Amino acid sequence: MYTKTILLITSMRPTQWPKNIVVFTAFFFSINEGWNFTDSSDVFIKFIQVVIVFLFFCFLSGALYILNDIKDVDFDRNHPLKRFRPIADKQISKNLGIIFSSSIILLLVCISYVMNRDLAYCLLVYSIITLLYSFTLKKIVILDVFIIAVGFVIRVIAGAIILGVPISIWLYLCTGLGALILAFSKRRVELILGGDQSLEYRSVFKYYSLRMIDYFIWLVSASLVLSYSIYSYSASNLPDNRFMLITIPLAIFGIFRFLFLLRNGKVKVQPEDIFFRDKILLLTIVIWVTTSISILYLYRG
Template sequence: MIKSQKISFFAKLKGFLELARPKQWIKNLFVFAALVFAGHAFDEDYLQKTTLAFLLFCLISACVYILNDIVDVNKDRAHPKKRTRPIASGIITPKEAVVFLIILLPFSLAASFKVDFFLGIVILVYFLNNLLYSLVVKHWVILDVMSIALGFLLRVIGGALVIKVYISPWILLCTLLLSLFLGFSKRRNELTVLQEDADSHRKILKEYSLEFIDNMLSIVTASTVMAYSLYTFSSNSENYYMMATIPFVLYGIFRYQYIIYQKQEGGSPEETVLSDVPLMINILLWVVTSIIILYFI
């Protein structure tokens, strides 16, 4: 039980900001996939619409994180890292978090539908998927990770719909496989960090084992590399220079596996990416190389 304590205004303000988890908004960069691969990255109108979609996904993501923290507050208090979150630590009360959610959620949805009807539908589905995950699906083995993967797919689809462009099925497949890779990596980290207390923090973890997750990771890793490679081979463009980006994808996946197995990290993909310099440099090189190939060759 968290003891009552006097919290300053600035501590509260910081708590509300942390409740929205801005560090995790890096996941919403998937919204820009359609913009880049459709060849409109330097088109001001398309860029503005996609950036707006990105911000809307950040708002709805904040709603999801607030909801998760409200639902999981007791479990978070028993977690070695999550116990420092605003609600679990007592900086923000559950009632204050509910009020924040009641204000932010309608605004996010209304703004999404105002920008684009179909984007609004996607963002609504995104929230409902996360709501079902928080209440039900997170207790279903395998489907819990697939639900997380669906969130990444919806980001890519939303980015395509807001600028009305075609998105290659290969991009959707690669996104699905990569997000499954990240999801199973997260589960593995939870098993490793929490050990014998794993199922008390997240009940679904009793359905997983390191051996089972390692098998799943082997499948999605190989599938991701194959899918991305086939995409570069069958690119709509007449050249095959995108094949030059395959080494970056290989290194990125191998580096992430190194982080998972050797450093025993990877529980938070966004923190892993932002804290690992070689991985950040590799992603930047992949982005730059892809843009040069797609736009200047």
């Protein structure tokens, strides 16, 4: 029983859970108007609420990973790395995986419904589009990447819902564009590593080429820079003194640094890992976050 539990948790891919940290977006960017600093318990309660949503998405995405592995089990058994996954390696039966993951999804939706009805809708929509992606949409060129980006935006929306704070539409757009860059980067790395055998792992690769993916990445990156610049200047929840414009050079440098690492083969199959492996990029992110929070706190309304 203990072994099966460990294998089920492994199948939920906990190494992918840090992606769900985007649910904290609304928490940090609402400092200027959503936090009540006269009541320390208010900030703590908001933080706990977002942590709960973060955990919800960790377990939900994990359960959906299991269903995806069940769907792709035949392909995974021919993959040099994925064939070692518990379901592909027949360490866990398909029936056990279906029962376990379905129970988690149902439980999370029910609990979230009690907490906040709109939050439950977010979890439900996220589950539906992820399942559609696993069974059909990942075979449709470009749409496969857009669905991944939508999943990140839903996480941000969920974080805003549980806090009851509005955030700028430009911040949602920045989230989606950032996710598109990561998704296209993942496709790029997979295409390079897979070579002529790429089609055996993803049928959609017959429509992609490195030149096309590079073009998309540069186009989306330019759109992200523009969107973040507009957000920093025009978002209604930011300080009126426009000091958030100071963070634009940091954001641009971070994006360019990522693109540099991508072109030089430093970005791996999980592109987001580079944020922790590259010291310069990590330092840039830390400075950007610290600067943004400081501006929002010091010049809050």
